[in-house]
Structures are given as C-alpha cells and as structure tokens.
Amino acid sequence: xxxxxxxxxxxxxxxxxxxxxxxxxxxxxxxxxxxxxxxxxxxxxxxxxxxxxxxxxxxxxxxxxxxxxxxxxxxxxxxxxxxxxxxxxxxxxxxxxxxxxxxxxxxxxxxxxxxxxxxxxxxxxxxxxxxxxxxxxxxxxxxxxxxxxxxxxxxxxxxxxxxxxxxxxxxxxxxxxxxxxxxxxxxxxxxxxxxxxxxxxxxxxxxxxxxxxxxxxxxxxxxxxxxxxxxxxxxxxxxxxxxxxxxxxxxxxxxxxxxxxxxxxxxxxxxxxxxxxxxxxxxxxxxxxxxxxxxxxxxxxxxxxxxxxxxxxxxxxxxxxxxxxxxxxxxxxxxxxxxxxxxxxxxxxxxxxxxxxxxxxxxxxxxxxxxxxxxxxxxxxxxxxxxxxxxxxxxxxxxxxxxxxxxxxxxxxxxxxxxxxxxxxxxxxxxxxxxxxxxxxxxxxxxxxxxxxxxxxxxxxxxxxxxxxxxxxxxxxxxxxxxxxxxxxxxxxxxxxxxxxxxxxxxxxxxxxxxxxxxxxxxxxxxxxxxxxxxxxxxxxxxxxxxxxxxxxxxxxxxxxxxxxxxxxxxxxxxxxxxxxxxxxxxxxxxxxxxxxxxxxxxxxxxxxxxxxxxxxxxxxxxxxxxxxxxxxxxxxxxxxxxxxxxxxxxxxxxxxxxxxxxxxxxxxxxxxxxxxxxxxxxxxx
Amino acid sequence: xxxxxxxxxxxxxxxxxxxxxxxxxxxxxxxxxxxxxxxxxxxxxxxxxxxxxxxxxxxxxxxxxxxxxxxxxxxxxxxxxxxxxxxxxxxxxxxxxxxxxxxxxxxxxxxxxxxxxxxxxxxxxxxxxxxxxxxxxxxxxxxxxxxxxxxxxxxxxxxxxxxxxxxxxxxxxxxxxxxxxxxxxxxxxxxxxxxxxxxxxxxxxxxxxxxxxxxxx
Numbered sequence: 001x002x003x004x005x006x007x008x009x010x011x012x013x014x015x016x017x018x019x020x021x022x023x024x025x026x027x028x029x030x031x032x033x034x035x036x037x038x039x040x041x042x043x044x045x046x047x048x049x050x051x052x053x054x055x056x057x058x059x060x061x062x063x064x065x066x067x068x069x070x071x072x073x074x075x076x077x078x079x080x081x082x083x084x085x086x087x088x089x090x091x092x093x094x095x096x097x098x099x100x101x102x103x104x105x106x107x108x109x110x111x112x113x114x115x116x117x118x119x120x121x122x123x124x125x126x127x128x129x130x131x132x133x134x135x136x137x138x139x140x141x142x143x144x145x146x147x148x149x150x151x152x153x154x155x156x157x158x159x160x161x162x163x164x165x166x167x168x169x170x171x172x173x174x175x176x177x178x179x180x181x182x183x184x185x186x187x188x189x190x191x192x193x194x195x196x197x198x199x200x201x202x203x204x205x206x207x208x209x210x211x212x213x214x215x216x217x218x219x220x221x222x223x224x225x226x227x228x229x230x231x232x233x234x235x236x237x238x239x240x241x242x243x244x245x246x247x248x249x250x251x252x253x254x255x256x257x258x259x260x261x262x263x264x265x266x267x268x269x270x271x272x273x274x275x276x277x278x279x280x281x282x283x284x285x286x287x288x289x290x291x292x293x294x295x296x297x298x299x300x301x302x303x304x305x306x307x308x309x310x311x312x313x314x315x316x317x318x319x320x321x322x323x324x325x326x327x328x329x330x331x332x333x334x335x336x337x338x339x340x341x342x343x344x345x346x347x348x349x350x351x352x353x354x355x356x357x358x359x360x361x362x363x364x365x366x367x368x369x370x371x372x373x374x375x376x377x378x379x380x381x382x383x384x385x386x387x388x389x390x391x392x393x394x395x396x397x398x399x400x401x402x403x404x405x406x407x408x409x410x411x412x413x414x415x416x417x418x419x420x421x422x423x424x425x426x427x428x429x430x431x432x433x434x435x436x437x438x439x440x441x442x443x444x445x446x447x448x449x450x451x452x453x454x455x456x457x458x459x460x461x462x463x464x465x466x467x468x469x470x471x472x473x474x475x476x477x478x479x480x481x482x483x484x485x486x487x488x489x490x491x492x493x494x495x496x497x498x499x500x501x502x503x504x505x506x507x508x509x510x511x512x513x514x515x516x517x518x519x520x521x522x523x524x525x526x527x528x529x530x531x532x533x534x535x536x537x538x539x540x541x542x543x544x545x546x547x548x549x550x551x552x553x554x555x556x557x558x559x560x561x562x563x564x565x566x567x568x569x570x571x572x573x574x575x576x577x578x579x580x581x582x583x584x585x586x587x588x589x590x591x592x593x594x595x596x597x598x599x600x601x602x603x604x605x606x607x608x609x610x611x612x613x614x615x616x617x618x619x620x621x622x623x624x625x626x627x628x629x630x631x632x633x634x635x636x637x638x639x640x641x642x643x644x645x646x647x648x649x650x651x652x653x654x655x656x657x658x659x660x661x662x663x664x665x666x667x668x669x670x671x672x673x674x675x676x677x678x679x680x681x682x683x684x685x686x
Numbered sequence: 687x688x689x690x691x692x693x694x695x696x697x698x699x700x701x702x703x704x705x706x707x708x709x710x711x712x713x714x715x716x717x718x719x720x721x722x723x724x725x726x727x728x729x730x731x732x733x734x735x736x737x738x739x740x741x742x743x744x745x746x747x748x749x750x751x752x753x754x755x756x757x758x759x760x761x762x763x764x765x766x767x768x769x770x771x772x773x774x775x776x777x778x779x780x781x782x783x784x785x786x787x788x789x790x791x792x793x794x795x796x797x798x799x800x801x802x803x804x805x806x807x808x809x810x811x812x813x814x815x816x817x818x819x820x821x822x823x824x825x826x827x828x829x830x831x832x833x834x835x836x837x838x839x840x841x842x843x844x845x846x847x848x849x850x851x852x853x854x855x856x857x858x859x860x861x862x863x864x865x866x867x868x869x870x871x872x873x874x875x876x877x878x879x880x881x882x883x884x885x886x887x888x889x890x891x892x893x894x895x896x897x898x899x900x901x902x903x
C-alpha cells in the first residue's frame with residue numbers, strides 16, 4: 001500500500017506540473033451510449049442502473065490482450081483463477097458463475113465447472129465493454145445475478161480499412177491481430193483474426209506441473225451487414241475459437257487439452273415507423289472441450305470431453321409512444337444440450353421465455369424503468385424476474401438512482417446429471433437428478449457403507465439459485481470534468497447450491513451431491529471518480545468495500561458454535577461474531593487508480609494503472625470450516641502496470657509496456673499472476 | 687505457551703483407611719483430577735504410503751491409557767482408551783475387526799461434544815456409545831471425530847471445539863481435549879515435523895474418579 005501511494009503521489013505531481021505548462025482546455029465528455037442495461041441505446045450518464053463502459057481507447061492504451069487483462073483493472077471486478085489457467089470474474093462479491101458474459105448481446109457458453117473462462121476472449125476488435133451491475137434477469141434470464149458484461153465488437157466504418165498488430169513479451173508470449181473492414185453503400189464486411197500463444201509459466205518449480213502449461217489459440221470473427229433500405233438491416237456474424245494446451249497431471253501423466261468453440265449470430269432489424277421497430281435474432285453456439293492423459297509408455301490413461309450446444313431464436317420489438325415513453329418486449333426460446341463424460345444421460349434443456357420493459361420519463365427529471373421476464377423450463381420451476389429502476393435529477397450536476405431486481409441461475413447440467421468417481425482417490429460426485437438411479441446401482445455393487453441422506457429427499461426439483469439485488473447510487477458530474485459516483489449495493493442470495501455428503505462408501509470415501517442450502521448476502525459500497533483534467537489527461541480511481549457473508553455461518557458464530565485454536569498445540573476457544581470474516585476469496589477492500597495521458601506533440605500516449613486488493617482467505621486453515629480472523633490469509637497486494645505508445649507517420653505505432661512493474665507474485669496462493677511481463681508492440685493501420 | 691505441563695495432582699483430604707468411624711458410611715468423594723499428557727506415542731504400521739498415496743493395511747499394537755493411573759499402561763485389562771495413529775478406541779463394546787485391536791473387557795464408551803474443555807461441565811451418559819462392528823465410538827476420518835486432515839500440507843490437527851467425553855472401563859467419566867498430534871506439541875507444524883514427528887499425542891484431560899459421578903466440577 002505504501003509503495004503504491006508513493007508512486008501515485010510522484011506520478012500525480014509529475015502530471016500536475018506537466019499540465020500546468022499546457023493550456024488546459026476543458027472539454028465536455030463525449031456522451032457514451034450503452035445498450036446492455038435496457039437493450040435499447042441509452043446515454044450512460046442518464047441510466048438508473050449502476051453501469052460502466054470501457055472504451056476501445058482505454059483498452060488500446062493499456063495494451064490489453066485478453067478480456068481478463070482489462071476487467072481486472074475495473075472497480076469492484078476481480079478475476080479469480082480456475083484450474084489450468086482459466087479465470088472467471090467476480091462482480092459485487094458474487095462468484096463468476098453468477099455473471100452473464102455476452103458478445104454483442106448473445107451469451108457465451110462452456111462453463112464446465114461453473115466458471116466461464118474469460119481468457120478465451122481476445123480484445124483486439126472490441127468497440128467497448130459494457131458492464132451492468134446488479135441482477136438483470138428481467139432482461140437476460142439465467143446467470144444474470146451479479147450483473148452482465150457485454151462485449152461490443154467494432155462497428156463497420158466506411159471504406160477499406162484495416163490494421164495489423166503484433167505484440168511479443170515475457171514467457172515467449174506472442175499475440176497477432178488483424179482487422180479488416182470494408183464498407184460501401186449498403187454492404188459491410190469485417191474480419192478479425194487473432195493468434196495468441198505462450199510458453200506459460202511456472203510459479204512452483206518443485207513439481208512436474210507448470211502453473212500454466214504452454215498453449216496456443218486462434219480466434220476468427222467475421223461480420224457481414226447489409227442495409228436493404230433505410231428501414232431494414234441485416235447482420236450475420238460468426239466466430240470461431242480454437243485452443244490447444246499441454247495438459248500435465250503428474251510426472252508420469254501428460255497429454256493435451258483442446259477447446260473448440262463456434263457461434264453464429266443472425267440479426268434482422270426492421271423499422272416499421274417512427275414508433276415501431278422489430279428485431280429477429282437467431283443465435284447458435286457450440287463449445288467443445290476434450291482432453292487426454294497418457295502414461296509414460298504412451299498408453300492412454302484417461303480422456304474426457306464436454307460438448308455443449310445452445311440454440312436461441314428470439315424476436316423483440318420496440319414501441320416508442322413518444323419522446324418520454326417507450327417499450328421493449330421479446331419472446332424467445334433456449335434449446336441447450338450437453339454431452340459429457342461422467343454424465344448419467346445426455347440432457348436437454350428447453351426454455352421458452354418472454355419479457356417486457358417500460359422506459360419512461362414520468363417528469364423531465366424522473367426516469368423510471370420497469371421490466372419483467374418469465375422463463376419457463378422443462379427441468380425446473382418457472383422463474384419470474386421483475387426489476388424496477390429509477391433515476392431522479394436533483395440538479396444539472398447531481399442525480400440519485402436506485403434499482404431493485406430479481407436474478408436467478410438455473411441449476412447447470414453438472415449439478416443435475418453428474419456421475420463421477422475419482423479414479424485415484426475413490427470419492428463419487430452425483431448430480432441431484434442422478435442420485436435416484438445411481439445410489440441403488442452403487443448399493444447393488446456393494447459400494448455403499450451407509451446412506452446419510454435418504455433418496456426420498458431427492459424427489460423434489462433442485463431450485464434455481466436466486467437473488468434480490470438492491471442498488472442505490474448518487475452521481476455527481478461537475479462541469480470541470482470531475483465526476484463522482486457512489487453506489488451502495490446488496491445482494492440477497494437464496495437456495496445457493498452446495499455439495500454435501502449423502503452416503504459413505506465401503507472404500508472409506510464419500511458420495512457427494514448437490515443441494516439448496518446456503519443463504520448468503522454480499523453488500524458494500526462502490527465509489528468511482530474520474531477527472532478529465534485536460535483533453536489529454538484523464539485520471540480515474542475506484543474503490544469497493546465488500547462484506548460477503550453466509551447467513552448460516554453468522555448464526556453459528558452468534559450461537560457460539562465456532563471454535564479456533566491460537567496455534568497448532570493450544571486449546572480451543574470460542575469465537576465471537578466479529579471473528580467471522582465472510583466468504584472465501586472476497587477482499588474487504590479493492591481499489592484502483594489509473595492515469596491516461598496523451599502527449600500530442602510527440603504523438604505519444606501513456607498509461608499507468610494500479611490495482612490493490614486487500615487480504616482474503618482461500619480455505620479454512622484452522623479446522624472449524626469457517627473463514628475467521630484466526631485463519632491464514634492471502635496477503636493484500638498491489639499490481640502496477642505501465643504502457644507507452646508512440647505513433648509514427650500517422651499509421652504506425654510502436655508500443656512498450658511493463659505489466660506488474662514490481663514483479664509481484666504469490667506462488668502459494670495466486671496462480672493467475674505470473675510476475676513481471678515486459679512487452680513490445682507494433683501496430684500498422686491501413 | 688498453552689502447554690500446561692504442570693500436573694495438578696490432587697490431595698486426598700481424608701483417606702479411606704483413616705475412616706475409623708463406623709457410623710460414617712458415606713465415603714468422602716475423591717477429588718477431580720486435571721492433567722496434561724505429552725508425547726503419548728501411538729505408532730502404527732501401514733496407512734497411506736507416502737510414496738504412492740495408496741492406503742495400505744494398518745497394523746501394530748495400540749498404545750493404551752489408564753485414567754486412574756493417569757498414564758500409559760501395558761495392562762491387557764486395566765485400560766480405558768487406546769491410540770494407534772489417528773484412531774482412538776475405548777475399552778467397551780466389540781472389536782471393529784481391525785488388526786491388532788486389544789480385547790475389550792470393560793464397560794467404556796465415548797462421545798464427541800462441542801465446546802471448550804471447561805464448557806463441558808457434566809458427562810451425558812445417554813450420548814455414550816461403544817466401539818462396534820459398524821465403527822468406533824470416536825468416528826474415524828477427517829472432520830468426523832477429533833481431527834481434521836489437511837491434504838495440502840499433509841497434517842492432522844485437532845478440530846477446534848471438539849471435546850472427547852469418555853466413560854472408563856469401570857464406569858467413571860473423563861473429558862479430553864487433544865492438543866497436538868506431533869512430538870513435543872510444536873506451535874507450528876513444519877513439513878519436516880509433518881513427515882517425521884507425527885502420532886505423538888498431547889492432550890488435556892479432566893477425570894472424575896468417583897464411580898457414576900457425572901460432574902466435572
């Protein structure tokens with residue numbers, strides 16, 4: 001913290017001195033437009049929900065490669081490592097499985113263990129990233145509990161344009177991007193190609209495994225648009241992603257893992273009149289992952305596969321009654337299948353849905369948004385997700401806003417149909433719906449020592465996890481270019497799905513299954529400020545305070561049922577309520593400070609970004625099953641990134657940067673921070 | 687700092703032999719004994735093979751303990767509880783069928799209570815169970831009985847707030863809090879200690895030497 005402060009002070013002084021020398025012309029902030037919050041184009045600054053936009057300019061001057069690079073620098077967002085180098089995103093203290101990730105408004109799939117790995121997503125063709133926090137199931141259905149992250153790809157520009165971008169850096173990481181854009185009259189074609197490879201890295205050299213094994217991947221994205229006339233517009237887009245990575249399980253087991261993903265997106269838009277427009281959308285995506293391990297002698301030890309398909313037709317219509325009142329409604333159908341190793345069946349989900357939303361200015365100062373969505377489902381109970389949001393302008397500079405919404409996450413295929421037995425250790429994990437058939441079978445085979453939870457408890461359906469999210473905020477936008485926003489949030493989550501032991505096996509291991517148990521809440525405060533000091537200098541900072549608790553745990557602490565020991569040989573003592581720290585992997589404090597500066601005479605732009613995360617716990621280390629203040633914690637840390645880019649001859653740009661300037665690493669606890677990364681970049685535009 | 691290695695030996699105010707008055711037929715109760723045992727070694731053969739991680743058959747003699755004696759014992763009959771590796775058995779009930787289990791001749795039993803040692807003020811006989819063919823009174827396995835196993839650093843730690851309440855072979859009660867599973871009860875278990883110095887029990891106990899008396903105060 002101290003080092004961070006010192007550096008930031010020094011840099012700030014430097015910039016302040018520098019800007020004084022310049023003629024500080026204050027300019028109005030461009031009005032940023034966001035589509036994710038309402039599914040209609042809205043001015044970001046007038047929105048009643050907490051939302052944020054990351055511009056392509058910020059992405060480019062940060063020299064980010066993948067989505068995780070840039071999201072990690074945003075207030076209240078943190079990427080959490082998964083096995084094998086993948087990373088998911090935590091929003092308002094909710095796990096990555098509760099945040100919906102969209103590309104151009106349609107969802108990404110492939111959450112084999114709940115986490116959607118956002119390192120899959122290249123950022124070289126992104127126009128902006130839109131982040132809406134708080135439950136948004138009223139528009140998007142399942143998974144949108146914590147929020148929605150929507151990646152908006154570049155729009156076509158007139159003429160023939162393109163760019164080539166190459167970056168090389170530490171760990172033999174190379175990244176190649178190529179964008180080609182053509183637009184003439186009614187037709188446009190865009191393609192984006194990305195090749196990203198790395199030798200990976202190893203934080204712990206004592207074992208046979210690398211922290212991240214070498215990998216290589218390709219992304220190909222093409223978009224075609226055609227304007228039949230002023231009113232009718234067609235978009236056809238396709239994306240293909242393919243990744244190959246070495247897979248090492250031990251010194252004697254090695255193989256490969258592959259991911260292949262494609263998606264196709266067709267959208268037809270027609271405007272009937274000033275009041276009516278309609279959209280027809282067809283989206284299909286498949287995510288396939290497979291891996292194998294071989295013994296040293298080359299014989300196959302294990303294979304696994306995961307093959308998910310989502311098909312979604314949707315039509316929606318907007319009706320604009322007048323300048324102050326508009327409606328959007330939609331109807332659609334989700335069809336989802338999964339083939340996977342260790343599944344009792346090849347399940348199929350079918351889920352029709354309908355939604356409607358009203359957006360109106362009740363008075364010139366009061367904006368009200370009311371919406372709701374109904375999701376029917378063939379495997380669990382229907383979900384009704386309402387949402388209300390309002391914003392009131394107290395003055396030209398000051399506004400208050402609030403929203404309340406319902407969010408849910410349907411039980412995933414794994415929680416219902418998994419039937420997995422660990423080959424080396426011998427424990428078994430059963431999906432909720434798999435229990436009824438699998439337990440009698442295991443019993444017949446004489447594998448069950450005793451049943452702890454009777455099968456009859458699995459006759460009811462597993463409930464979707466659901467939450468009520470409340471946000472209340474104040475925005476202050478001063479004419480000097482200084483902006484402040486504060487948002488208080490609370491998410492009450494019920495029916496959280498967890499695993500429990502349902503039977504003991506004769507081999508001494510347990511059988512686990514899923515059940516609705518936990519009630520948790522996350523609450524806190526988010527503060528953001530940005531100051532456009534001059535046209536060329538922008539400073540922004542953010543802070544999130546977070547409390548994330550399990551309600552049952554609070555009860556256990558209140559009842560005095562939780563004990564700890566001071567060291568490895570001391571007697572137990574009873575913990576107090578204040579000793580409960582909260583959920584795992586949640587930091588009480590997170591903050592960031594960023595500076596973007598362009599020095600026009602030299603055609604240079606630089607950025608300096610720092611993020612701080614306070615201490616957090618990964619596991620219970622003192623045997624009481626709760627995270628308390630006597631547990632071992634991962635120490636808080638600061639990561640500082642620096643980038644500088646210079647443009648030559650208008651079309652050429654050279655870049656240099658150092659991510660993680662001070663080479664922060666925690667090999668024991670943090671697998672997704674590789675240490676210092678030095679890189680160079682060349683960008684050519686044509 | 688929490689190693690109470692002092693032995694609080696109790697003075698018997700009036701001994702039986704000095705009761706010369708025949709009219710006084712209510713014997714003065716014996717005083718409660720509070721004690722700390724260190725480095726009770728409970729070796730075993732077999733278990734998890736450190737090289738392969740595969741479980742091997744466990745064998746070897748149990749280390750027996752006698753609350754009345756306040757110490758280890760080699761007696762085949764006068765023992766209350768016995769230790770081998772992380773397993774604790776009682777002198778009561780029947781054999782689970784493990785190799786080298788001693789014969790049970792007593793009426794002992796046990797249960798696991800929640801609390802600190804001083805929280806448990808009386809024994810509850812209705813909770814007492816005995817070893818059986820189904821399993822031991824002190825259930826084995828991480829998180830089930832007295833300990834939690836941490837696979838990350840391969841250590842066994844007493845689960846906080848777990849107090850073992852025993853009925854002795856001859857119908858007396860004792861409560862036990864295990865403090866350490868490692869030699870000399872180190873305050874920190876280093877990887878070296880985890881490998882070389884395990885199966886040394888240190889524990890605090892309170893023994894109620896009066897037959898059938900439930901109170902520990």
